[in-house]
Amino acid sequence: MIPLKTDRELELMRRANRIVAVVLAEIEERIRPGVSTLELDSWAEERIRGLQGVPAFKGYGGRDGARPFPATLCTSVNQEVVHGIPAAARRLREGDIVGIDVGVVYEGYHGDGARTYAVGRVSDEARRLLDTCRLSLERGIAAARAGNHLGDVARAIDDCVRAAGFAVVRDLSGHGIGRGLHEEPQVLNHYDGRRGARLKSRMTLAIEPMINAGSWQVRTLEDGWTVVTRDGSLSAHFEHTVALTDDGPEILTRC
Numbered sequence: 001m002i003p004l005k006t007d008r009e010l011e012l013m014r015r016a017n018r019i020v021a022v023v024l025a026e027i028e029e030r031i032r033p034g035v036s037t038l039e040l041d042s043w044a045e046e047r048i049r050g051l052q053g054v055p056a057f058k059g060y061g062g063r064d065g066a067r068p069f070p071a072t073l074c075t076s077v078n079q080e081v082v083h084g085i086p087a088a089a090r091r092l093r094e095g096d097i098v099g100i101d102v103g104v105v106y107e108g109y110h111g112d113g114a115r116t117y118a119v120g121r122v123s124d125e126a127r128r129l130l131d132t133c134r135l136s137l138e139r140g141i142a143a144a145r146a147g148n149h150l151g152d153v154a155r156a157i158d159d160c161v162r163a164a165g166f167a168v169v170r171d172l173s174g175h176g177i178g179r180g181l182h183e184e185p186q187v188l189n190h191y192d193g194r195r196g197a198r199l200k201s202r203m204t205l206a207i208e209p210m211i212n213a214g215s216w217q218v219r220t221l222e223d224g225w226t227v228v229t230r231d232g233s234l235s236a237h238f239e240h241t242v243a244l245t246d247d248g249p250e251i252l253t254r255c
């Protein structure tokens with residue numbers, strides 16, 4: 001069953017996601033050559049707590065002997081797709097792209113959003129990859145309407161990315177969100193020909209295309225978290241949490 005949210009739940013999710021939006025907006029000016037991903041992480045944790053939120057990713061996972069995620073942000077540079085771990089030694093350089101993924105809990109409800117930023121001047125290919133990923137997210141959100149199906153969201157994203165000559169990562173997906181960081185349903189970004197579940201008002205979905213400049217294939221590094229492109233090509237990730245309403249999708253992670 002895909003949970004439908006009450007008015008009160010939607011209000012708490014607006015608050016949680018508003019904190020995510022503030023962090024994603026304010027971090028932009030902090031992303032410059034020389035800053036370490038750990039410095040960004042420390043700033044983000046303080047900012048989230050200052051807004052009465054709790055970092056949702058810190059300590060996440062860790063079942064079955066796996067290492068829990070150790071940080072507030074996922075910071076994924078260049079060929080890193082998602083789930084990069086912030087580190088003092090990882091200093092951003094001119095021409096990098098860096099994906100920042102933020103998760104927040106507020107009074108038991110989750111917010112989740114991500115953007116990929118250019119560090120200084122980037123290559124034309126990197127710029128086009130970022131623009132395409134952002135556009136594919138917009139297309140996916142536009143398709144997230146009551147009466148449509150999950151497959152419509154996937155097809156909208158996939159068509160947009162293919163048209164630009166890039167590839168949608170298939171091993172990872174978006175998700176329902178609410179009391180849990182990850183709830184039903186799985187929200188695919190690649191279209192596999194299936195119609196999928198019918199969408200209804202009061203569903204809340206984290207839609208998050210991850211796209212590669214080269215092949216769609218990825219692998220996970222030995223740290224157990226960082227996902228990278230197999231061919232070393234650049235990767236981008238944008239994510240919004242969206243509430244489906246009778247008037248269409250409401251983007252909760254927007255300032």
Ligand code: MG
Nearest residue numbers: 112206208239
């Ligand atoms: Mg997510």
